[in-house]
Amino acid sequence: MQGEAENLGAQALAPGTEVGGYRIARAVHEGGMARLYAVAPLAGGPPVFPLLMKIPKLGFGSHPGCLVGFEVEQMILGRLKGPHVPRLVASGDQNGTPWLVMERIEGGRFVDAVARAPLDAAEVARLVGAVAAAAHDLHRQHTIHLDLKPENILFREDGTAVLVDFGIARHAELPDLVEEELHVPVGSGASIAPEQLQGRRSDPRSDLFALGVIAYQLATGRLPFGAPATGGAMRRRRYIDPLPPRALRPDLPGWLQEVILRCLEVHPEARYATAAQLAHDLAHPEQIPLTQRAERLHRAGPLVVARRWLRGLHEPIRTAATPSRHLSGAPHVMAAIDLDDRNDALAKAMRSTLRRARLAEPDLRITLLAVLQPLTFGEDAATEVAHSQQTAALVALRHWARPLGLPADKLRIHVAEGNDPAGALLEYAAAHHADRIVVGARGHSVLRRYLGSVSARVVAEAPCSVHVVRPNENNP
Amino acid sequence: MRIALLADIHSNLEALQACLAHARRESVERYVFLGDLLGYGADPVACLDLVAELVEQGAPAVLGNHDAACLEGDLQDMGHHARDAIYWTRKRLGPRERDFLAGLPLAVAEEDRLYVHASADRPEAWTYITGAKDAAAAFAATSARVVFIGHVHSSLVYFSTPGGTPRAFQPVAGVPIPLSDYRRWLIIVGSVGQPRDGNPAACYAVHDSVSGTFTHFRVPYDAHAAARKIRAAGLPERLAWRLTVGQ
Structure with missing residues (x-):
């Protein structure tokens, strides 16, 4: 390595420069604290996703926060997962100048x-x-x-x-x-x-x-x-x-x-x-x-x-x-309500579960969700009927929630439509970061034997915890 | 390499065995003993046997103030329960145990690490690291980048800052902390045999020298069994009780 190339961060690196097993393709961005380069690994074929190398600007007169910010980023990025952060691929140090390689986001x-x-x-x-x-x-x-x-x-x-x-x-x-x-x-x-x-x-x-x-x-x-x-x-x-x-x-x-x-x-x-x-x-x-x-x-x-x-x-x-x-005091609790159900004991047990949640988790949000079967007859008439059905369901959900006495801000209601109530519940839970689904266990009806249980599928496939409520029939 | 750090065992065999078993599951390849193998507990010889065997295989071990007290001294600056336990322990040590203790160094340096019981700054003074000032003195007394100590009986991490005053961080059990290369670290390892932070579970730590991380673990063990032995030995009741509540 040449003497003047010792400090990686002193000036922009030319394409072709090799750093820590990567070759610089081009400079992408120069910010106040760091420079970003598109890079490719020297060995092992092309990467699965495009790569970005970050090198702090360290040189005469550079901000002392540069290195700390870099340390913090390296430490925290290494711990984070999921689609909302770039994946950290590698990090290292060359003559006292740190570098890190992460996923390049191009959308x-x-x-x-x-x-x-x-x-x-x-x-x-x-x-x-x-x-x-x-x-x-x-x-x-x-x-x-x-x-x-x-x-x-x-x-x-x-x-x-x-x-x-x-x-x-x-x-x-x-x-x-x-x-x-x-x-x-x-x-x-x-x-x-x-x-x-x-x-x-x-x-x-x-x-x-x-x-x-x-x-x-x-x-x-x-x-x-x-x-x-x-x-x-x-x-x-x-x-x-x-x-x-x-x-x-x-x-x-x-x-x-x-x-x-x-x-x-x-x-x-x-x-x-x-x-x-x-x-x-x-x-x-x-x-x-x-x-x-x-x-x-x-x-x-x-x-x-x-x-x-x-x-x-x-x-x-x-x-x-x-x-x-x-966050533990502010979960999104989703309660699946079956508006056709005439089981008063179950509704009471569900409300009592939600009341307890509100006491334990003061900043929670409760979303009541009902799933309607789509209508199958004539087009124009269906739209109108569906609309009034939706409205009726929303009114019924509000009525269901009234005994809870929730402030407006803690309650949301939602009416989904579809032939697959469990699927609709799961989709809503995933899209809206539900932390818990509260669902009622159905009784031993004939219908259930044929259709299978919504709660069983929700329990099996939910992205979060599921609370299955069953009224205690021996102790009404 | 994965290095287990065990501090303040204090003759608690049940806690030591539980930590060693946990460390094996954590794929530990090397053991370091940060002093105070003895004192307080009812199993001094059994604990020394376990430690001496690992030391023979190359594990570094340093001397703690209770270990030194078991060899000699008038114990003027010790609490009376601690003193009672030291007198009791002295009677149980044979020449083999005494020779082992007498051979322990005050500090061991290894690569960029220093192992010492109380502070890198005059280890023989058994200073407690109670704040940033003590941590700064410990940093100033050594060139090691990472200093592992015990003596305090609850975990805490100090790191150097560009401003000069070290800052403290309370580590979370089981969560690895990356030890940034651009700083120095003073790591207080909690106690194996007499935790005092309200949690009776034994405490030890693992340093991964390849990934540059440090993790402290809490290991539940049969504290009541250790307490029963203390009572049976006629040692002060308080020494038995505190194990069951972690105080």
């Missing part, structure tokens, strides 16, 4: 969507929903990204969002190597959450704040808090509201403003409890309960700001201790 870039903003509500919901699903998957793996922004989001060919750059991420079960210096906030000025400005790096809802910033930007073409560079300027978001999106775009639906402003709440407990709940709402906007957030057209006045500022002096922002602790 698309989130920044291209931002460049087209303002976008219509449906597209905002689709894009933000995809990123929320990715964030939830991360949170389930004890990890908080803490720097979600358009530059750090890519897409696979099928539209799955992939989160990249874990340089300031936090894994609850690994040491936090990120340097805490109170006068230099760790994060991006545009999207850093108020609790991060207080050095709190343990609450998954910090990522929901950043998702709110992204949604705001897609919906209005503007950043809700600008892009301040100093800690003092960033801290203003604790007291001063963003301009409501509908003040900029009056045509935006109320539900989108409701969602965005809820994500941007100063206190994490006022935001969505989980990214899964956010994604679920964006998939079913017609069910979002609207509060005064949806109607707001002005920022709060100076008096309110002053009061918040005063309160902020002695009122810390409460945060969760770890992502898993928080």
Whole structure:
């Protein structure tokens, strides 16, 4: 090796350069902290998926955070699995400069969507929903990204969002190597959450704040808090509201403003409890309960700001201790309701199960789901009848839920259609990150012997836990 | 290589056997004993036999303050329960056991690692690492990148930072921690024979020197059996009770 090539990170590497068993094909991107290269392995034939090599910029005058960010990324990426993160392939060190090789994501870039903003509500919901699903998957793996922004989001060919750059991420079960210096906030000025400005790096809802910033930007073409560079300027978001999106775009639906402003709440407990709940709402906007957030057209006045500022002096922002602790209190519980069933004892037992869940898991969301048989007669008439059947089912589900006394925000209802109730339940559970399915056991009916049991198939194939409720007939 | 680190066995044969069996299942190839083989428990000779056999096969072992006390000294700075146990243990050690203890070094260096009972900074002073300042002193006293110690009886990891003050991290049992090459690590291994963090399960750790990770494990064992032996030996009741509650 030549002497001047000793520091890998000092300058851009030429195509053909070999690093740690890989050959550099071309430079892909040069960011503030690192350079990215498309690479191919020297041995073993072409890889199954395209590869990217990341090398921190280390040289005279480089940011001291470079190496720490790199260490953190290498450590955390090595622990993460699934479609929402690039796969880590290899990592190493050459003369003191680390490198890592990961999967190159080539489907698309989130920044291209931002460049087209303002976008219509449906597209905002689709894009933000995809990123929320990715964030939830991360949170389930004890990890908080803490720097979600358009530059750090890519897409696979099928539209799955992939989160990249874990340089300031936090894994609850690994040491936090990120340097805490109170006068230099760790994060991006545009999207850093108020609790991060207080050095709190343990609450998954910090990522929901950043998702709110992204949604705001897609919906209005503007950043809700600008892009301040100093800690003092960033801290203003604790007291001063963003301009409501509908003040900029009056045509935006109320539900989108409701969602965005809820994500941007100063206190994490006022935001969505989980990214899964956010994604679920964006998939079913017609069910979002609207509060005064949806109607707001002005920022709060100076008096309110002053009061918040005063309160902020002695009122810390409460945060969760770890992502898993928080998520365990905020599951998505899906209850399958058979509206044709006249078994009152079963309905009572199901409700009592859901009541207990609500006590143990205060931030839960319950979705009641019924499956209707599709109609088979004449086309035009069928549409109309199906519609009224749907409406009747929705009304019946609401009626079923009434004794639970759930606040509007904790309850969603859904009517699916199909000849395969178990299949419909399973599909919904997978699409909406259900943590538990509650399903009633049927009695010993003749029908059941012929049709097989829905609950048995749900138990066998569910992507989550299943609670089969059977009323205790001896002790009614 | 997978290296098992066992600290503060304290004559607890049941806990030692459980940890060694667990380590075999974890494909451990090398054992390191971080001191305090003796004291508190009722099985000093049986524990020494097990350890001496592994030491003969090349396992490093360092001296702990309780081991040193079993050899000599007036025990002025020990608690009275600990002191009672040391006097009791002294009577049970023959020349073979005493020679083995007398041959233990205060610290062993191996590749980029240092094994020591209390602190790399003046090991014979038996300093407790109770904060970042003690951790910094331990780092300053050695050039080893990773320092493994015991003495504290509950697991904690300190890592060096560019700012200079080491930071602490509470490891999660069973979760491997990558020991980044760009930092130094001071790893306090919890106690095999007398855990004090409210969990009575025995504690030991495995360091994988190839993947550069460290994992600590909690191993349930029959603490009541160990406690019964302590009572039968006429040792203080508190030493029996604390094993069953992990205090």
